[in-house]
Amino acid sequence: MQTKIPSTSNVMTTLLRADFITQWRNRRSVIMVLLVPVIIVISWKSLVARLGGPFVLSNCITVGLTAIGLMGYTNSIARDRDKGIFQRLRVAPVPSWSIMMSRLVVQLVMILLVTLGVFFAGYYFDKISMPMQGYSLAFICALVGGAVYLSLGQVIVGLIQNPETVSSTTRLVYFAFIMVGMFGELGVLGKEIGEIVKWSPYGAVKRIISDSLQPGAWNIHSSIALLVTFGYTMIFSVLGINWFKWNSR
Amino acid sequence: MNDNGQATILQVEQLNVYYDTFHAVRNVSFEVRAGEIFGLLGPNGAGKTSTLAAIEGLLQPRSGKIHVAGYDIAEKKKYARASMGVQLQATSFQPELLVPEIIQLYAGVYGVEMNKQKVDSILKEIELSSASSKRFGQLSGGQQQRVSLVIAMIHNPELVLLDEPTTGLDPQSRRQLWERMENMRSKKHGILVTTHSMEEAESVCDRIAIIDHGQIIAIDEPQRLIDLHRDDPKVISVSRRGRITLEDVFIGLTGKQIRS
Numbered sequence A: 001m002q003t004k005i006p007s008t009s010n011v012m013t014t015l016l017r018a019d020f021i022t023q024w025r026n027r028r029s030v031i032m033v034l035l036v037p038v039i040i041v042i043s044w045k046s047l048v049a050r051l052g053g054p055f056v057l058s059n060c061i062t063v064g065l066t067a068i069g070l071m072g073y074t075n076s077i078a079r080d081r082d083k084g085i086f087q088r089l090r091v092a093p094v095p096s097w098s099i100m101m102s103r104l105v106v107q108l109v110m111i112l113l114v115t116l117g118v119f120f121a122g123y124y125f126d127k128i129s130m131p132m133q134g135y136s137l138a139f140i141c142a143l144v145g146g147a148v149y150l151s152l153g154q155v156i157v158g159l160i161q162n163p164e165t166v167s168s169t170t171r172l173v174y175f176a177f178i179m180v181g182m183f184g185e186l187g188v189l190g191k192e193i194g195e196i197v198k199w200s201p202y203g204a205v206k207r208i209i210s211d212s213l214q215p216g217a218w219n220i221h222s223s224i225a226l227l228v229t230f231g232y233t234m235i236f237s238v239l240g241i242n243w244f245k246w247n248s249r
Numbered sequence B: 001m002n003d004n005g006q007a008t009i010l011q012v013e014q015l016n017v018y019y020d021t022f023h024a025v026r027n028v029s030f031e032v033r034a035g036e037i038f039g040l041l042g043p044n045g046a047g048k049t050s051t052l053a054a055i056e057g058l059l060q061p062r063s064g065k066i067h068v069a070g071y072d073i074a075e076k077k078k079y080a081r082a083s084m085g086v087q088l089q090a091t092s093f094q095p096e097l098l099v100p101e102i103i104q105l106y107a108g109v110y111g112v113e114m115n116k117q118k119v120d121s122i123l124k125e126i127e128l129s130s131a132s133s134k135r136f137g138q139l140s141g142g143q144q145q146r147v148s149l150v151i152a153m154i155h156n157p158e159l160v161l162l163d164e165p166t167t168g169l170d171p172q173s174r175r176q177l178w179e180r181m182e183n184m185r186s187k188k189h190g191i192l193v194t195t196h197s198m199e200e201a202e203s204v205c206d207r208i209a210i211i212d213h214g215q216i217i218a219i220d221e222p223q224r225l226i227d228l229h230r231d232d233p234k235v236i237s238v239s240r241r242g243r244i245t246l247e248d249v250f251i252g253l254t255g256k257q258i259r260s
């Protein structure tokens, strides 16, 4: 008998395959995540003239990113940990990071789908059209912004073990972000809150997406928002990874 | 190699596991040899699963040395893990995956070549051919257990760790598992199994260790344990049919008290 160590690339391919199949079988909840931002785009048709295309698109993408990170990713991690799925994978000769990396790749694809969905719906229903360069830059910014919410989700599964508690917490944080974010941005909640929201994960992510959509609009504030976004991701990742336990006991 | 000329597949020396301040495994030492089925017996909470978790590298022991197929789990974790097959007490697979997909996943993770025919023959072996289009979450408890067991042996590992493998199995599946364990034994694999069934320990284990409160209180062949403790008053007092069984020895040594 000889000891056979599978190559990391083979392991990654296998893990990815299983994670994508799992995601596909859960397509009902996946579609929900994709549909909400698309519906907002369509229903905001009349606001496009007043708020501008980039505002509407970036808002809807940010809503989608929040849902992916806080609901999709976080809940699936909490559930699989509770069921012992991670422990079983971990006793195989695979690096622990590959298990998480595979999960994250699935979520990155989700981010691309949400962004595409919002762009298409914006184009067909609201007649919002942006230069090609804007679309490509916004794709990248959506990935960067999505990382904030994925790492925030990591903090939540790091702090909370029980999957039901995780689920109710993520729902609460999700609605808080969406409500305060959207209304704060619109100035409904007053100037101070508006200022806080601007530099919150919601506002910063929204800003980088919005400003990247219109190539001329990127200014010093956009760059600061980008740095703030990186900062949030760093802090959340470090805390989330440090606090994370692979088993729920 | 040990005194009997058999290779040692698993060596555990002076293992100590703590959960914060709780001392769950205390100075546990034993070995599993090639071609041996070794049983780990003990009341609920005795420390069986914790001992296995340390061997699997799932938890960091406070002290002690563990070698799997010659690899130190602390230093050559990947190699040690590649040399063992594991069935966890609370294993689950993604409930959305079909049984063939789970087999494919773990074949890939262990670097085992797998094709449709091989998957089919595995399904047939565990009598789950008709369930091949079912999701793991739709299988009955015993069927799930069968999947978990076949995955534990999928890469033909030198050491197999089974944590209460027969819990929830019907008599037919239990017999089949025993046969599979004996088959592995004849091919010189080492098998470490925990169980609450004294019948199982007596009929398949070559040697057993009884563990209580994190400590091993006896290691021997089942029949020798019975012979050794035949005249122990504590064992005789719990015997029910005049004849001393392994269960009498077990209860005599670990006490009648149910564990909290």
Ligand SMILES: Nc1ncnc2c1ncn2[C@@H]1O[C@H](COP(=O)(O)OP(=O)(O)OP(=O)(O)O)[C@@H](O)[C@H]1O
Binding pocket: A249, B019, B022, B024, B042, B043, B044, B045, B046, B047, B048, B049, B050, B051, B089
């Ligand atoms: N994560 C944990 N944190 C704290 N204590 C734990 C943890 N896991 C196990 N224990 C404790 O360690 C002791 C040994 O547990 P273990 O699971 O190893 O027992 P066991 O022999 O496998 O029992 P069973 O037959 O019920 O499966 C128990 O007292 C248990 O409460």
Ligand SMILES: [Mg+2]
Binding pocket: B048, B049, B050, B089, B163
């Ligand atoms: Mg146990």
